[in-house]
Amino acid sequence: xxxxTTLPIFFTVVLSIGIAFFAYFLLIHFIVDSAPLQNLEPELxxxxxxxxxxxxxxxxxxxxxxxxxxxxxxxxxIVEDSLKKQNINRSVYILGINADNPLNRVSxxxxxxxxxxxxxxxxxxxxxxxxxxxIYEERLVLSFQGKKIDQRKQIQEEFQPVFNDxxxxxxxxxxxxxxxxxxxxxxxxxxxxxxRGLSLSDGEIREDLFVTNFKDPWQHEINxxxxxxxxxxxxxxxxxxxxxxPIFEDVNLQKKALFYTIHRLQQNNISVIIINMPIxxxxxxxxxxxxxxxxxxxxxxxxxxxxxxxxxxxxxxFTDTDHLNIAGRTDFSSKVAIILAxxxxxxx
Amino acid sequence: xxxxxxxFFIFLSTVLILINCLxxxxxxxxxxxxxxxxxxxxxxxxxxxxxxxxxxxxxxxxEVIYHASNQIRKKTALAIALTGLLIPLGFFKYxxxxxxIVNQITIPLHFSLNIPLLDLILPIGISFFTFSAISYVVxxxxxxxxxxxxxxxxxxxxxxxxxxxxxxxxxxxxxxxQLKNQISLSPDNLKTGVTLILWGFVKKFVVADNCxxxxxxIFINPTSSTSVEIVIATFLFGIQIYCDFxxxxxxxxGAAELIGLHLPQNFFRPYLSKNPTEFWRRWNVxxxxxxxxxxxxxxxxxxxxxxxxxxxxxxxxxLCGLWHGAAWHFVIWGGYHGVLQxxxxxxxxxxxxxxxxxxxxxxxxRLFVKILVTQYFIFLGWIMFRVGNLSDMIxxxxxxxxxxxxxxxxxxxxxxISTIIGMINGIGLYxxxxxxxxxxxxxxxxxxxxxxxxxxxxxxxxxxxxxFASLPIRHWIAYLTIMIFILLxxxxxxxxxxxxxxx
Numbered sequence: 040x041x042x043x044t045t046l047p048i049f050f051t052v053v054l055s056i057g058i059a060f061f062a063y064f065l066l067i068h069f070i071v072d073s074a075p076l077q078n079l080e081p082e083l084x085x086x087x088x089x090x091x092x093x094x095x096x097x098x099x100x101x102x103x104x105x106x107x108x109x110x111x112x113x114x115x116x117i118v119e120d121s122l123k124k125q126n127i128n129r130s131v132y133i134l135g136i137n138a139d140n141p142l143n144r145v146s147x148x149x150x151x152x153x154x155x156x157x158x159x160x161x162x163x164x165x166x167x168x169x170x171x172x173x174i175y176e177e178r179l180v181l182s183f184q185g186k187k188i189d190q191r192k193q194i195q196e197e198f199q200p201v202f203n204d205x206x207x208x209x210x211x212x213x214x215x216x217x218x219x220x221x222x223x224x225x226x227x228x229x230x231x232x233x234x235r236g237l238s239l240s241d242g243e244i245r246e247d248l249f250v251t252n253f254k255d256p257w258q259h260e261i262n263x264x265x266x267x268x269x270x271x272x273x274x275x276x277x278x279x280x281x282x283x284x285p286i287f288e289d290v291n292l293q294k295k296a297l298f299y300t301i302h303r304l305q306q307n308n309i310s311v312i313i314i315n316m317p318i319x320x321x322x323x324x325x326x327x328x329x330x331x332x333x334x335x336x337x338x339x340x341x342x343x344x345x346x347x348x349x350x351x352x353x354x355x356x357f358t359d360t361d362h363l364n365i366a367g368r369t370d371f372s373s374k375v376a377i378i379l380a381x382x383x384x385x386x387x
Numbered sequence: 388x389x390x391x392x393x394x395f396f397i398f399l400s401t402v403l404i405l406i407n408c409l410x411x412x413x414x415x416x417x418x419x420x421x422x423x424x425x426x427x428x429x430x431x432x433x434x435x436x437x438x439x440x441x442x443x444x445x446x447x448x449x450e451v452i453y454h455a456s457n458q459i460r461k462k463t464a465l466a467i468a469l470t471g472l473l474i475p476l477g478f479f480k481y482x483x484x485x486x487x488i489v490n491q492i493t494i495p496l497h498f499s500l501n502i503p504l505l506d507l508i509l510p511i512g513i514s515f516f517t518f519s520a521i522s523y524v525v526x527x528x529x530x531x532x533x534x535x536x537x538x539x540x541x542x543x544x545x546x547x548x549x550x551x552x553x554x555x556x557x558x559x560x561x562x563x564x565q566l567k568n569q570i571s572l573s574p575d576n577l578k579t580g581v582t583l584i585l586w587g588f589v590k591k592f593v594v595a596d597n598c599x600x601x602x603x604x605i606f607i608n609p610t611s612s613t614s615v616e617i618v619i620a621t622f623l624f625g626i627q628i629y630c631d632f633x634x635x636x637x638x639x640x641g642a643a644e645l646i647g648l649h650l651p652q653n654f655f656r657p658y659l660s661k662n663p664t665e666f667w668r669r670w671n672v673x674x675x676x677x678x679x680x681x682x683x684x685x686x687x688x689x690x691x692x693x694x695x696x697x698x699x700x701x702x703x704x705x706l707c708g709l710w711h712g713a714a715w716h717f718v719i720w721g722g723y724h725g726v727l728q729x730x731x732x733x734x735x736x737x738x739x740x741x742x743x744x745x746x747x748x749x750x751x752x753r754l755f756v757k758i759l760v761t762q763y764f765i766f767l768g769w770i771m772f773r774v775g776n777l778s779d780m781i782x783x784x785x786x787x788x789x790x791x792x793x794x795x796x797x798x799x800x801x802x803x804i805s806t807i808i809g810m811i812n813g814i815g816l817y818x819x820x821x822x823x824x825x826x827x828x829x830x831x832x833x834x835x836x837x838x839x840x841x842x843x844x845x846x847x848x849x850x851x852x853x854x855f856a857s858l859p860i861r862h863w864i865a866y867l868t869i870m871i872f873i874l875l876x877x878x879x880x881x882x883x884x885x886x887x888x889x890x
Contacts, residue, residue, distance in 0.1 A: 048577045051860055055867035062868070063875040222876050 064218075071224045086147075086178050089134060092253060093150040101131045101379060102151065104144060105162030107257070108316040109135035111362040112162070114372045115254040121376030127383055129157065132253040136178075140167045141296035143175055148303050158310045158382065160375070161300070164318060164361075165284035165326055165334060168293045256368055262358045268321055272360050276325050286330040286337075294337055301341055312382055313338055313345035317371060319357040323350055346378055388429040390638045391592065398426065403572065403645060412569040413539075419570075419646070420539050423548040427512070430552065434510035437475055442545045444471045445520035449527045449534035449541075461528055468524045476517045479509050484713030512552040514710060516545050518677055523559040525681055532560045540566045547648065549639040553632075555653040555673040562648070570647045575856075578863065580645035582856040585870040587637030592878040595631035598623040600879075606773055610782050613793040617770075617786040624773050625766050629658065632671070637852070658765075659847060661757040662735075663727035666765055674710070678703050696732065701725035711772075716780060720771040727764055751840045752831070 101118075103109055115131040122129055136143070141161075151159070212220065263271070290298075304311050315338070338345045348371070356367030363371055388394050402422045406415045428435045448468030455461040483504045490502055523544075526532045535541040544562045605612050605620035612620070633654040643650045657670035667675040683703040689696040701722065708721015767787055774780040833839050855866045 045572060045574050045577055047860055048574055048581075051864050052581055052867060055864050056871055058864075058868045059871035059875060062872050066876065219875070220880055222878070223880055225876060 063222075066225065067218065067221050070228045071221050083175075083178075085136060086175075089136070089253075090147065090150055092132075092134075093147070093154040095154060097130070097132075097154045097156050099129060099157045101129050101158050101160065102156045103131065103133050103135070103160045103162060103375075104139070105135045105316065106139040106164070106167065107135060107137045107362060108164050108318075109133060109162040110137065110257045111358070112256070112316060112368055112371055113375055114256045114368055117369060117372035118376045118379065121373045122380060125376075125380045127380055129379075129383070131379075133256065134253055135162070138175075140171065141293050141300055142172060143178055144300060145296045146178060148300060152303065152307045152309065155307075156309055158312065158379065159304055160312045160314060160379070161297075162314050162316045163297075163338075164316050165286060165330060168286050168291070168297070168334060168337065169284050170287065170291050170293075172292050262364055265354060268319065268354060268357070268360050272321050272325065275360075284326060284330065286333045288333050288336075290337075298341065301343055305343075310382065311343045312378060313341065313343055314375070314378065315345065315347045315349050317348045317351045317356075317363060317367065319354050319360045320350060320352075321354055322360045344382060348374065388426055390635070390642075391588065394429070398422065399642060399645070406570055406646065407572050410569065412566070415570045416540060416543055416566060419548075419648075420543045420546065423543065423546040423551060426548040427546060427551055431511050434513075437510055437513070438516060438546055439542075441472060441475065441517060441520050442542045444468065445523050445545070446535070446538055446541045448472075448524050452524060452527050453534045465524060465528045469521065472517055472520050472524070476513055479507055479513060481709075481713045483507060515554045515556055516551060518556045518674075519545055519550075519558075522556070522677060522681065526559060532563075535559070535563055547643070547650075549642040549646075550650050553635050553639070554671075555636060555639070555651050556677050557650060557673070561651055565648050572645070572647060576644050576647050579852070579856040580641045580643075581867070582852050582863075583637045583641030583644060585641075585867065585874075586852050586855075587634040587639075587641060588874055589634075589870055590630040590637065591634030593873055595627045595634060596879050597877065598627035598630075602627055602773070606779075606783075609774065609779050609786075612783075612786070614786040614789075614791040615793070617783050618790070621766050621770055621773075621783070621787060625658070625769050628769065628772070629654070656847065658762055659758060660761050660765070661754065662761055663724065663731050663764065666761065667724070667728070674707065678707050682706060693733075693736075697729040700729050700732070704728065714775060715777070716771055716775050719780075720768055723768050723771055727768070749835050751834045751837070755830075755834050 103113055103115075110133060113133055115133050118131045119129065122131070301311050315334075335347070351371070351374075352363070352367050356363060356370070358364045388398065402418060405418045409415050409418060424435055424438070427438055445468065448464060448471070451464045452461055452468065455464050486502045486504055523532075523541075527534050535544070540563065541559075543566065544557070544559055547557070547562070550557055602620050602624045605616050606624070609617060609620075636653045640650050640652065651673055653672050653674075655669040655672065657666055660666035660669050683699055686699040686702065687695055688699060691699075702725075704721045704725030705718055706721070707724070708717045708719070711717040711721070767784065770783045770787060771780055774783055833843075855863065858866060
């Protein structure tokens with residue numbers, strides 16, 4: 040080998056790799072890392088803010104977890120005001136994530152426990168305990184990002200039966216892998232930068248507020264008519280012939296995740312309350328008795344107090360087949376306050 | 388060990404360093420041979436024994452065939468060799484397919500054999516190294532080459548790691564003469580090798596892998612898709628399979644260039660083909676030339692009359708399809724290409740047929756139309772290649788050929804593209820028609836402009852890897868940096884394996 044002519048090639052390759060990585064680093068740093076969180080998907084931005092929220096101490100505060108049922112169904116200010124009337128001064132936070140389920144929450148448990156709330160209310164519905172095991176993988180990555188290696192290893196061992204290999208792999212991403220993986224945020228970061236040069240639409244302003252807001256409920260702009268609700272239900276249940284939220288007797292991954300969550304919270308002296316959230320009676324009518332039976336049996340087996348509000352409200356109190364409207368939310372929030380007061384007083 | 392893994396780069400660097408340190412050619416070849424077997428072991432574990440088996444069988448057979456005292460013994464030895472080489476390929480690749488056919492055939496005969504299928508793993512690369520071995524013994528039989536006397540050299544030819552897993556299919560006559568000389572790393576080879584490897588990576592990981600989600604989204608359940616979605620997915624699949632396969636080949640050629648043992652190119656801009664026959668002189672060239680030399684020509688080629696020519700062509704292409712996989716849709720795809728080529732041969736025999744169809748038109752325009760029409764049929768064939776289910780295939784072909792003009796984009800899995808479709812849908816009819824006419828006129832004007840067409844043809848036909856590899860180092864660094872940067876920014880998180888690994 041002619042060292043005087045092949046070594047420059049070797050050095051050229053190394054140099055170009057270095058320059059390319061540096062340029063990539065600059066792009067990620069100035070476009071992705073510095074971009075407003077709202078440039079991410081709203082759910083992801085909300086999760087990121089949630090993890091930041093957990094970093095603050097919240098001794099004696101009340102957290103309400105769940106899906107959009109919680110986000111749209113409970114007004115934290117109404118709950119706080121109702122509690123104040125009973126001389127209970129607590130801050131209440133609505134920490135729902137759309138399409139959430141127990142399995143998705145598991146990876147954020149440590150963060151939640153570290154903020155030391157007094158009580159956690161878990162707002163459940165039938166959808167949360169089906170055999171669905173879909174996990175929003177970015178949530179896994181985000182919640183594991185800041186953890187030390189030995190913490191992550193311990194968590195992986197605990198979670199082994201709950202998550203699959205790909206998800207475990209995501210949780211154990213090295214900082215370098217994470218750095219490379221951030222390329223998928225380049226386009227979502229660049230497009231809004233252009234878009235935000237123009238005026239924001241009302242929808243975007245509302246989304247931005249929601250991403251950082253753990254107090255105000257998410258308010259739908261449109262209330263469906265009864266006929267529209269029936270149409271939606273008809274198409275999702277194939278003319279009312281299918282149960283969209285089947286729950287079986289066996290302990291599936293969602294149930295395991297919920298057991299685990301309750302156990303960990305109680306281990307850390309955080310009291311847990313479960314509420315079976317109100318749903319539209321039209322939807323309630325298509326849930327078969329076997330699913331209802333398995334659902335309530337399972338909740339009984341958790342050992343924590345649970346309250347059944349499934350059939351509490353008529354269809355007029357819902358914006359669609361699932362979510363409470365203003366009237367429903369106002370009434371339900373005061374009922375949540377009653378549940379809280381009962382349990383807090385009992386606890387004292 | 389995948390080409391895009393850190394392990395492969397460490398492996399390749401180690402091989403290069405060791406080759407460079409050892410001056411004697413037989414030590415260098417021993418390193419390459421050992422490295423190739425380690426490479427195959429890391430990919431396929433105990434199937435390395437199969438690789439050794441194929442190597443030994445073909446090597447010994449070559450000797451026997453060459454030294455056979457008469458033609459009958461030669462033929463017999465060849466037949467035994469081919470049987471020995473094809474049995475493992477037939478077993479691992481086609482056993483279950485054959486059993487399924489037997490089981491299905493017996494059902495209408497009112498007795499069911501129900502022979503159980505075996506849980507077989509297809510050894511990666513078996514189709515490729517078996518064909519290389521077959522070409523060796525057949526070439527010896529024909530007297531084209533002499534048998535290699537040194538076993539490890541022959542073993543290196545069969546197992547040379549750059550081409551081991553997915554080709555190109557190398558002929559002994561192209562490769563073995565290179566082993567007579569010492570391998571020395573040259574700056575030109577290093578530059579060409581690195582250029583090719585990066586080019587291949589960008590094709591595979593940036594282009595092909597970013598097309599994959601769109602293609603999969605449509606073809607996973609095509610019967611709910613509109614014509615525009617099927618056409619877009621077909622187009623993207625054509626891009627995906629070309630970039631995936633040719634990207635792999637570029638990486639393989641690049642790795643070979645680094646070492647200094649060259650492999651043949653396998654793709655020559657197939658989507659610029661003007662007819663179906665030309666397509667197969669540009670697409671997977673080493674396979675198509677293998678089929679031509681070892682199946683089509685021995686069957687008689689085009690020397691036994693028109694009907695026999697078409698039959699030979701059809702049979703060869705059916706086998707080509709079957710080589711790609713033990714499934715009916717590959718056979719249909721192969722047969723379809725046989726029909727295309729036969730039709731083309733039939734019509735071109737009638738000189739002046741096409742000029743009558745395309746009366747007085749500019750040469751560029753005739754070229755453009757020929758390419759467009761050819762690619763229309765080639766891409767139609769890709770539907771058969773991609774869609775395994777027969778009823779789904781018929782649906783997709785129907786939607787491709789009989790365009791339904793349905794531009795509704797609701798719930799289209801082609802997000803982003805569905806936004807464009809929705810925008811088109813929202814435009815008034817008058818504007819749509821005007822836009823189409825404007826586009827057609829613009830294309831015609833460009834085609835009739837000789838200067839522009841020369842530029843376009845030059846861009847499309849330039850060997851860009853050679854161009855970039857020949858740049859001075861101060862400009863070459865820009866190429867490297869840009870390509871690596873593109874890879875960093877645009878490679879999707881989850882990269883599918885190379886498509887041709889499954890063949």
